[in-house]
Amino acid sequence: MNNLNKATNISLEEAARFLLSKDDILILSHANPDGDTFGCSYGLCGALQKAGKNVKIACADPLPANFFHLREAIKEQDFEEKTVVSVDIADKSLLGKLENEYGDKVDLAIDHHLSHAPFANLRYVDDKAAACCEIVYDLIKLLGVGLDKATAQCIYTGIATDTGCFKFGNTTGLTHIKAGELMEYGFDCAALNYRLFDMKSRSRIRLEQFVLEHLDFFAEGKGAVVALQKQLLEGVDSEDINGISALPRMIEGVEVGIVLKEKEDGWKASMRSFKTDVQKICKKFGGGGHLNAAGCSFKDMAAEDIIGKIKAAVCEELGYTAK
Amino acid sequence: MNNLNKATNISLEEAARFLLSKDDILILSHANPDGDTFGCSYGLCGALQKAGKNVKIACADPLPANFFHLREAIKEQDFEEKTVVSVDIADKSLLGKLENEYGDKVDLAIDHHLSHAPFANLRYVDDKAAACCEIVYDLIKLLGVGLDKATAQCIYTGIATDTGCFKFGNTTGLTHIKAGELMEYGFDCAALNYRLFDMKSRSRIRLEQFVLEHLDFFAEGKGAVVALQKQLLEGVDSEDINGISALPRMIEGVEVGIVLKEKEDGWKASMRSFKTDVQKICKKFGGGGHLNAAGCSFKDMAAEDIIGKIKAAVCEELGYTAK
Numbered sequence: 223m224n225n226l227n228k229a230t231n232i233s234l235e236e237a238a239r240f241l242l243s244k245d246d247i248l249i250l251s252h253a254n255p256d257g258d259t260f261g262c263s264y265g266l267c268g269a270l271q272k273a274g275k276n277v278k279i280a281c282a283d284p285l286p287a288n289f290f291h292l293r294e295a296i297k298e299q300d301f302e303e304k305t306v307v308s309v310d311i312a313d314k315s316l317l318g319k320l321e322n323e324y325g326d327k328v329d330l331a332i333d334h335h336l337s338h339a340p341f342a343n344l345r346y347v348d349d350k351a352a353a354c355c356e357i358v359y360d361l362i363k364l365l366g367v368g369l370d371k372a373t374a375q376c377i378y379t380g381i382a383t384d385t386g387c388f389k390f391g392n393t394t395g396l397t398h399i400k401a402g403e404l405m406e407y408g409f410d411c412a413a414l415n416y417r418l419f420d421m422k423s424r425s426r427i428r429l430e431q432f433v434l435e436h437l438d439f440f441a442e443g444k445g446a447v448v449a450l451q452k453q454l455l456e457g458v459d460s461e462d463i464n465g466i467s468a469l470p471r472m473i474e475g476v477e478v479g480i481v482l483k484e485k486e487d488g489w490k491a492s493m494r495s496f497k498t499d500v501q502k503i504c505k506k507f508g509g510g511g512h513l514n515a516a517g518c519s520f521k522d523m524a525a526e527d528i529i530g531k532i533k534a535a536v537c538e539e540l541g542y543t544a545k
Numbered sequence: 546m547n548n549l550n551k552a553t554n555i556s557l558e559e560a561a562r563f564l565l566s567k568d569d570i571l572i573l574s575h576a577n578p579d580g581d582t583f584g585c586s587y588g589l590c591g592a593l594q595k596a597g598k599n600v601k602i603a604c605a606d607p608l609p610a611n612f613f614h615l616r617e618a619i620k621e622q623d624f625e626e627k628t629v630v631s632v633d634i635a636d637k638s639l640l641g642k643l644e645n646e647y648g649d650k651v652d653l654a655i656d657h658h659l660s661h662a663p664f665a666n667l668r669y670v671d672d673k674a675a676a677c678c679e680i681v682y683d684l685i686k687l688l689g690v691g692l693d694k695a696t697a698q699c700i701y702t703g704i705a706t707d708t709g710c711f712k713f714g715n716t717t718g719l720t721h722i723k724a725g726e727l728m729e730y731g732f733d734c735a736a737l738n739y740r741l742f743d744m745k746s747r748s749r750i751r752l753e754q755f756v757l758e759h760l761d762f763f764a765e766g767k768g769a770v771v772a773l774q775k776q777l778l779e780g781v782d783s784e785d786i787n788g789i790s791a792l793p794r795m796i797e798g799v800e801v802g803i804v805l806k807e808k809e810d811g812w813k814a815s816m817r818s819f820k821t822d823v824q825k826i827c828k829k830f831g832g833g834g835h836l837n838a839a840g841c842s843f844k845d846m847a848a849e850d851i852i853g854k855i856k857a858a859v860c861e862e863l864g865y866t867a868k
Contacts, residue, residue, distance in 0.1 A: 388711050388724070389742060391735035395725040401711070402721030412714035416819075419712060423797045431757050434750055474746045496739075 230344050234357070237346045238364035240330060241307070246276045248303035250328070252311045253282035253318025254460075257418065260289050261380025262309035262332070262358045265373045268295035272367040276301045282318030286461055288417050292379060295372035305329050310354035310380075314341040332357055352392040355380025359400055374407035375414065387419050426462040429454070433469050433481070440533050441478075441542040446470040447532060449482040449489070449525040467492035478503075478536050482528060488521035489528055493536075503535045553667050557680070560669045561687035563653060564630070569599045571626035573651070575634045576605035576641025577783075580741065583612050584703025585632035585655070585681045591618035591696040592685040599624045605641030609784055611740050615702060618695035628652050633677035633703075637664040655680055675715040678703025682723055697730035698737065710742050749785040752777070756792050756804070763856050764801075764865040769793040770855060772805040772812070772848040790815035801826075801859050805851060811844035812851055816859075826858045 232240070241247070249267055251259040263279045270277045276299050285292065306328050311317065312335035314325040331342035334351040351357050359377045362369055369377070381401055385393045388401070405411055422430070432454060437446045448470060455463055463483060470479030471494040478495045491509070493500035493516050501516040509518025520528045555563070564570070572590055574582040586602045593600045599622050608615065629651050634640065635658035637648040654665035657674040674680050682700045685692055692700070704724055708716045711724070728734055745753070755777060760769045771793060778786055786806060793802030794817040801818045814832070816823035816839050824839040832841025843851045 388721075389735070389738040393728070393734065395728040398711075398721045398725030398728065402718040402725065405716070405718040405721065411716065412712070415712040420795050421797050422795045427757055427796055431754060434754050472743050472745050473750060474744050 232344050232346055234346055234361055235364060237330060237332065237344070238361055240344065241270060241275075241305075241361075242273065242365065244275075244305040244329075246301050246304040247278075248306050248324075249277065249279050250306065250308045250311065250317060250320065250324060251279065251281040252308075252316040253320075255281050255283055255285070257289060257383025258353045258355055258380040259310035260285060260292055261353075261355045261376045261378075261383070264292035264295045265355065265362065265376030265380070266307070266309065266358050268373040268376065269362040269365055269367050269369070271296060271299070272370075272373075273365055278303070280320060280324075282320050286459075288421075288461060289379065291414065291417075292376050295376045307332065308342060309358065310334065312337050313339045332361065350394075352390075352394060352397045353381045353384035355384070356397065356400055359404070369404075369407060371407045371409050374404045375409040378404045378409070378411070379414070379418065382415065383418060387415060423459065423462055425458045426465065429458060429462060429466050430469060433466060437470055437473070438529070439476075441537050441540050443475040444477040444540055444542075445480070445533065445536045446473060446476045446478075447480040447482070447529055449529065450484065451525075452484040452486075455483060468494055471495065477540065480532055480536070482525060482532075484525070485519075488519055489523070489525060490517060490519050491528070491532060492517045498536075498539055503532075503539055506535055507531070555667050555669055557669055557684055558687060560653060560655065560667070561684055563667065564593060564598075564628075564684075565596065565688060567598075567628040567652075569624050569627040570601075571629050571647075572600065572602050573629065573631045573634065573640060573643065573647060574602065574604040575631075575639040576643075578604050578606055578608070579633075580612060580706030581676045581678055581703040582633035583608060583615055584676075584678045584699045584701075584706070587615035587618045588678065588685065588696045588699030588703070589630070589632065589681050591699065592688055592690050592692070594619060594622070595690040595693075595696075596688055601626070603643060603647075605643050609782070611744075611784060612702065614737065614740075615699050618699045630655065631665060632681065633657070635660050636662045655684065673717075675713075675717060675720045676704045676707035678707070679720065679723055682727070692727075692730060694730045694732050697727045698732040701727045701732070701734070702737070702741065705738065706741060710738060746782065746785055748781045749788065752781060752785060752789050753792060756789060760793055760796075761852070762799075764860050764863050766798045767800040767863055767865075768803070768856065768859045769796060769799045769801075770803040770805065770852055772852065773807065774848075775807040775809075778806060791817055794818065800863065803855055803859070805848060805855075807848070808842075811842055812846070812848060813840060813842050814851070814855060815840045821859075821862055826855075826862055829858055830854070 249263040251263045267277045267279050278299050308328045308331045314321055328342035331345040333347045334354045336349040338347045348357055355377045433448050437448050439446050467481045478498050481492045483490050495514050499513055501511050501513055504516035504518040507518035511517055572586040574586045590600045590602050601622050631651045631654045637644055651665035654668040656670045657672055657677045659672040661670045671680055678700045756771050760771050762769050790804045801821050804815045806813050818837050822836055824834050824836055827839040827841040830841035834840055
């Protein structure tokens with residue numbers, strides 16, 4: 223490792239040549255993993271194994287059940303890594319509990335975040351890509367090993383999940399064209415989409431019911447907030463809890479939707495919007511995120527006081543006086 | 546009109562030449578219209594107007610508010626039609642109250658239903674197309690007038706709505722590739738997708754709450770049924786009522802989901818499944834539809850009796866004994 227070389231931008235062709243010149247490769251996904259980071263790591267792992275490499279995967283958190291299909295793309299291998307690659311990781315702190323071990327040992331970072339904070343020796347970052355899997359798809363093609371049904375399914379999973387199944391504003395014409403090419407590998411796309419997007423567990427249903435019943439509308443219905451107490455979240459999958467954050471904003475007229483979740487040490491707020499800069503609002507409370515999806519945490523405060531503060535901040539941003 | 550020529554299959558090139566040789570064209574959409582039939586009619590109308598033709602649209606039912614964007618593609622014209630084209634219509638009875646006037650006067654039918662029952666002089670039917678708009682997209686290209694932002698948005702609307710935003714099993718690689726090409730025309734795809742798929746009206750939310758609270762699970766959770774009384778549906782958009790039919794089947798473990806809606810003259814059941822043949826079940830009660838989406842009606846029966854009969858039929862199909 224050479225700190226002088228940190229953050230060297232390379233082309234995707236150079237990234238492919240780099241990977242083909244190495245062996246005993248470890249691929250890292252970010253903590254609180256999603257379909258994109260795991261789609262990248264399993265897809266790239268499968269392709270590099272096909273190229274004759276020893277490759278394995280690590281993540282601070284386990285693979286959620288709705289992504290078990292990704293495992294079909296790889297075989298489990300055990301060896302001591304000589305090369306470390308990160309996928310879909312914007313900042314080394316996102317390695318979670320793996321940061322201490324690998325934070326300064328990443329040889330190549332492949333990412334699509336505008337906010338990418340260089341930490342690897344070499345990096346390829348394309349913030350125009352809707353999903354990091356779009357980049358990994360092009361990279362696999364450059365490796366010359368070709369895709370198969372299982373790796374195509376990994377890449378599709380990342381693209382579909384990061385775009386809300388092609389619904390969000392990050393979706394481009396190229397995103398669709400890549401998805402179309404991937405579908406030609408013949409995996410059961412409809413069954414996969416059902417698991418990824420439509421299936422609701424009974425506990426998810428119960429949470430949705432609670433949210434819909436207890437939503438507190440403000441700013442003439444442009445704001446909607448709900449607080450989920452700890453006991454309500456006990457035993458509920460993190461996937462189900464995360465998914466619920468988008469629900470208030472789906473209601474007609476709602477511009478900013480906020481879900482408060484009680485944690486061991488306080489409350490976490492997740493904000494979603496269409497045009498309003500919720501990152502700016504969350505920043506006021508020490509949080510951050512993206513323009514339309516951001517979060518912040520509160521300690522030693524009652525939910526009703528937090529809601530009061532959030533309402534006031536959202537109303538100010540929307541040009542209303544809080545009631 | 547010449548009955549001897551009824552049901553002549555023509556190529557898409559012939560269909561394009563036919564349209565270019567005609568003028569004063571009326572395009573018909575099916576009753577209980579959806580995004581595909583209206584996407585076809587507005588998109589094709591816009592393209593033919595660009596080719597210098599007089600073109601207008603007719604449908605037994607009005608354009609729902611969530612499809613108002615389609616109007617951007619056309620200019621209103623008034624004239625006496627000399628040529629009649631139907632889009633996405635499998636059977637002339639689906640013209641609804643326009644059947645008497647136009648049922649035997651359709652010159653060209655463009656459709657994608659496997660079950661197409663010939664009624665027009667000329668027809669082009671491709672049951673491999675996920676949406677009839679996939680066909681109309683190819684047809685517009687053959688007209689030689691090119692697409693613009695507004696017509697591209699019409700075609701995208703049909704493709705996206707008929708595939709559940711690229712989630713359903715009818716989606717092919719080609720569907721994605723066409724969507725990718727259409728997005729290049731630069732309409733606001735994310736805002737459109739929100740209106741088409743994610744926005745929930747307050748009345749929709751209330752219906753969803755009722756369904757989730759009153760779902761009756763049977764056959765070890767593989768079946769779920771709910772009855773929606775007339776007073777619950779009063780003043781609710783037909784779009785919202787239709788959308789609710791898919792909800793019970795979204796719950797983990799549910800294989801057959803049934804929603805009963807009370808009508809003026811009895812009850813209508815909508816069944817959705819993954820693998821179970823619900824068309825077969827509905828047929829027992831005089832209804833019909835597709836393998837995974839079917840319906841039937843009941844008169845002079847109480848909801849609880851209907852539910853009993855439906856449960857028994859579903860259990861039999863699933864291999865259970867009704868409880």
